[in-house]
Amino acid sequence: MKYQLFDIEIIESQFDNNPLGVPDMGTPEEALQDFLNYCPNASEDCISKGENDFVIWRDEVDGQYFANAWTVNPETGEREYLAYYEFKASPTNEFINI
DSSP: OEEEEEEEEEEEEEEOOOTTOOOOTTHHHHHHHHHHHHOTTOSEEEEEETTEEEEEEEOSSTTEEEEEEEEEOTTTOOEEEEEEEEEEEEEEEEEEEO
């Protein structure tokens, strides 16, 4: 399968001061890369990366995306909100085979 690479920029991020922390640097961008490749026609989907789930959705503006990051609290087993992201993404001419 060919995996297209995208130039992704985080336009805005907001964090909830959750004691569980925030997703590692680069993880939100990786989640959006996967969304763009594996869910090309979806308006919204959930992509898991490491310990985080990213609920990603498209805006009406082409190339604009949003995501909420969640994780499961190991002490309670409850899913907790961590962060919000706004992205701008544009396709590159680069592909990799996976």
